[in-house]
Amino acid sequence: MPTESLHVRCRFFARYAELLGTEEVALTLPGRSIVRDAVRRVRQELPHGERIPERPLVAVNREHALADRPLANGDELAFLPPLAGG
Amino acid sequence: MPTESLHVRCRFFARYAELLGTEEVALTLPGRSIVRDAVRRVRQELPHGERIPERPLVAVNREHALADRPLANGDELAFLPPLAGG
Amino acid sequence: MADLPAVTRDPIDAGRLLAAVAAPACGGTALFLGTVRAGPDDGPVIRIQYEAYVEMLEAEFLRIAAETTARWVDARVAVQHRVGGIPLGEPSIAVAVAAPHRAEAFAACRFAVDEAKRRLPVWKREVLADGTAQWRDNAGGRTPSRPSEPSGA
Amino acid sequence: MADLPAVTRDPIDAGRLLAAVAAPACGGTALFLGTVRAGPDDGPVIRIQYEAYVEMLEAEFLRIAAETTARWVDARVAVQHRVGGIPLGEPSIAVAVAAPHRAEAFAACRFAVDEAKRRLPVWKREVLADGTAQWRDNAGGRTPSRPSEPSGA
Numbered sequence: 036m037p038t039e040s041l042h043v044r045c046r047f048f049a050r051y052a053e054l055l056g057t058e059e060v061a062l063t064l065p066g067r068s069i070v071r072d073a074v075r076r077v078r079q080e081l082p083h084g085e086r087i088p089e090r091p092l093v094a095v096n097r098e099h100a101l102a103d104r105p106l107a108n109g110d111e112l113a114f115l116p117p118l119a120g121g
Numbered sequence: 122m123p124t125e126s127l128h129v130r131c132r133f134f135a136r137y138a139e140l141l142g143t144e145e146v147a148l149t150l151p152g153r154s155i156v157r158d159a160v161r162r163v164r165q166e167l168p169h170g171e172r173i174p175e176r177p178l179v180a181v182n183r184e185h186a187l188a189d190r191p192l193a194n195g196d197e198l199a200f201l202p203p204l205a206g207g
Numbered sequence: 208m209a210d211l212p213a214v215t216r217d218p219i220d221a222g223r224l225l226a227a228v229a230a231p232a233c234g235g236t237a238l239f240l241g242t243v244r245a246g247p248d249d250g251p252v253i254r255i256q257y258e259a260y261v262e263m264l265e266a267e268f269l270r271i272a273a274e275t276t277a278r279w280v281d282a283r284v285a286v287q288h289r290v291g292g293i294p295l296g297e298p299s300i301a302v303a304v305a306a307p308h309r310a311e312a313f314a315a316c317r318f319a320v321d322e323a324k325r326r327l328p329v330w331k332r333e334v335l336a337d338g339t340a341q342w343r344d345n346a347g348g349r350t351p352s353r354p355s356e357p358s359g360a
Numbered sequence: 361m362a363d364l365p366a367v368t369r370d371p372i373d374a375g376r377l378l379a380a381v382a383a384p385a386c387g388g389t390a391l392f393l394g395t396v397r398a399g400p401d402d403g404p405v406i407r408i409q410y411e412a413y414v415e416m417l418e419a420e421f422l423r424i425a426a427e428t429t430a431r432w433v434d435a436r437v438a439v440q441h442r443v444g445g446i447p448l449g450e451p452s453i454a455v456a457v458a459a460p461h462r463a464e465a466f467a468a469c470r471f472a473v474d475e476a477k478r479r480l481p482v483w484k485r486e487v488l489a490d491g492t493a494q495w496r497d498n499a500g501g502r503t504p505s506r507p508s509e510p511s512g513a
Contacts, residue, residue, distance in 0.1 A: 049411050049483035050495045053506050097416035098423075099479065113413055113481070117497035120417075120441065120480030121394045121453045121473070135258050135330035136342045139353050183263035184270075185326065199260055199328070203344040206264075206288065206327030207241045207300045207320070225374060225393065231449060234397035237390065237469075239462065240378065244387030296384060309392065309477075313470050316390075320462060 039066050043110045045077060050116045054086040064106065070095065071102040073112055087114060125152050129196045131163060136202045140172040150192065156181065157188040159198055173200060213268045214261055216291040224303035227285040235309035237316035241300040243293050251336035257290045257299055260328035264288060271322045275304070279315040282306040286319065288327060366421045367414055369444040377456035380438040388462035390469035394453040396446050404489035410443045410452055413481040417441060424475045428457070432468040435459040439472065441480060 041064045052058045060081065064072055070093050078084040092115040093100050106112075127150045138144045146167060150158055156179050164170040178201040179186050192198075211227050221238060228236060243255045272284045285303045293299050302319045306312040324345060331343045332352050340352040364380050374391060381389060396408050425437045438456045446452050455472045459465040477498060484496045485505050493505040 046413070048413050048481065049485070050503055050505065094413070094416055094481065097413075097419045099420075113416065115413065115481050116483060116495065117499065117501065118477075118479070118481060119484040119495070119497045120412075120482035121477040121498070132260070134260050134328065135332070136350055136352065180260070180263055180328065183260075183266045185267075199263065201260065201328050202330060202342065203346065203348065204324075204326070204328060205331040205342075205344045206259075206329035207324040207345065221378060221391070222375060229395070229449060232397065234395050236393040236395060236451075238374070238393075239466070240389040240391075241462065242382070242387055242389060242458075244385065244460070296382060298389075305395075307397070309394065309470075309473060313392070313466065317466050324462075 039108075040064060041066060041068055041106055041108045041110070043073060043106055043108075043112055045073065046111065046113045048113065048115060051087060051091070051114045055081055055083055057081070062112075068106050069102070070100055070104045070106065070112070073106060074102070074114075077114070091115065092118070125194075126150060127152060127154055127192055127194045127196070129159060129192055129194075129198055131159065132197065132199045134199065134201060137173060137177070137200045141167055141169055143167075148198075154192050155188070156186055156190045156192065156198070159192060160188070160200075163200070177201065178204070211285050211287060213265045213272075213286055213288065214259070215287060215289050217289070219287055219289050219298045219301045221298075221301060221303075224285040224287060224301050228283040228303045228305035230283055230305055232281070232307055233283060233305035233312075234307055235312040236303065236305040237309070237312040238303045239301065239316055239320045240298040241320070242298050243295050252295065252333045253336050254292050254294060254334050255299075256292050256332040256334065256340075257288075258330045258332060259288070259290045261290065263328045264290070267326055267328065268323060271319050271326065274322070275315050275319045278318065279304075279306060279311050282311055282315045284315065284319060286323070288323075288329065290329070364438050364440060366418045366425075366439055366441065367412070368440060368442055370442070372440055372442050372451045372454045374451070374454060374456075377438040377440060377454050381436040381456045381458035383436055383458055385434070385460055386436060386458035386465075387460055388465040389456065389458040390462070390465040391456045392454065392469055392473045393451040394473070395451050396448050405448065405486045406489050407445050407447060407487050408452075409445050409485040409487065409493075410441075411483045411485060412441070412443045414443065416481045417443070420479055420481065421476060424472050424479065427475070428468050428472045431471065432457075432459060432464050435464055435468045437468065437472060439476070441476075441482065443482070
């Protein structure tokens with residue numbers, strides 16, 4: 036089974052962009068990573084990453100996603116602060 | 122107790138006006154009459170009065186009224202065909 | 208709302224009802240429009256004439272608005288019913304409710320519309336292409352109407 | 361509806377949504393407008409900035425519209441969310457539903473609005489008169505925001 040690394044794009048919105056001081060990073064993850072792995076990497080490796088909650092709302096490719104969703108190469112992850120739409 | 126006669130105005134709308142060929146009649150009723158008495162008089166005495174149902178929807182002074190509502194001198198009764206508002 | 212007539216012969220302007228209920232404390236506004244509808248079995252209806260007991264229609268619709276604000280005290284309510292000839296597809300009734308939150312706005316609007324359908328003294332006369340006409344009630348019943356007027360719009 | 365953008369920076373025009381859903385078979389139309397509201401404890405908010413994950417906002421709102429027509433198959437649905445700076449009192453969201461009967465129109469409109477509030481990736485930044493700003497979520501929570509931009513409208 037292929038276990039090459041995955042390249043994903045992480046985007047941060049609203050308050051999360053303010054907390055991290057950035058709106059976007061590229062991340063390389065081991066094959067068969069899931070959303071939770073990407074969140075952990077962001078929290079451990081980005082400056083101020085620990086300011087992001089352990090279980091933030093995340094979207095993958097513009098759809099709400101659960102923490103155990105498998106990631107694919109090229110996915111766009113979005114870290115979403117508590118919503119205020121409407 | 123006063124039992125002089127009552128003078129009321131009866132108005133007919135939409136299909137009822139068509140059935141009776143009139144939109145309005147004046148009626149004189151005994152004192153202490155109720156809505157049901159006025160309906161009975163209309164059905165018995167007006168030409169084609171029997172075309173009006175025995176228990177039509179009636180309003181008194183622009184408010185829906187029950188058949189046992191007492192009438193007062195000068196009341197305006199309205200005979201309302203099945204409603205179609207909205 | 209005081210500046211908006213509850214009964215009109217003119218086309219209903221939804222924007223006027225929305226403006227009439229707008230208020231800083233109201234975050235949700237629900238509007239209902241009831242429209243003259245061509246049903247699948249309606250035949251060639253060319254226009255619909257709404258007849259009303261106008262004085263009672265106005266009084267009853269304002270009572271319904273007052274009952275609505277009595278039940279939802281923070282709601283602002285505007286109501287309007289059109290009478291006379293109404294072309295297919297144009298609204299005959301409008302109810303707008305603004306409230307602090309959406310649940311109240313929806314519930315109050317629904318209440319006022321349901322009461323209106325049940326209580327307003329209005330009758331619907333459908334004029335068909337062949338010149339005949341029929342009364343149509345809210346239960347779907349049809350009764351012939353005399354062709355008592357010329358069929359021009 | 362195809363000709364109406366689901367996301368806009370311009371003022372929401374309720375008439376356009378109503379026109380987009382109008383159809384001969386639809387006798388009832390329900391419209392909801394969510395408005396930027398000044399609550400009793402809101403302080404001197406001078407404007408509200410709606411930020412969004414715009415690509416997802418558009419996709420998610422259209423998914424909600426599609427889910428609504430999947431549940432109410434005779435309903436016609438139009439949705440719109442405004443982003444950017446929105447003055448107090450102007451709508452930020454609009455949902456219009458036309459359906460053959462009013463019960464469906466109300467239920468489908470309410471469903472779409474509830475889903476929108478729960479799912480749309482939008483954030484509300486309140487700018488206060490003293491130049492500070494705060495994020496405001498749908499649960500009523502407030503979090504300070506950095507004054508990262510000039511406070512002019």
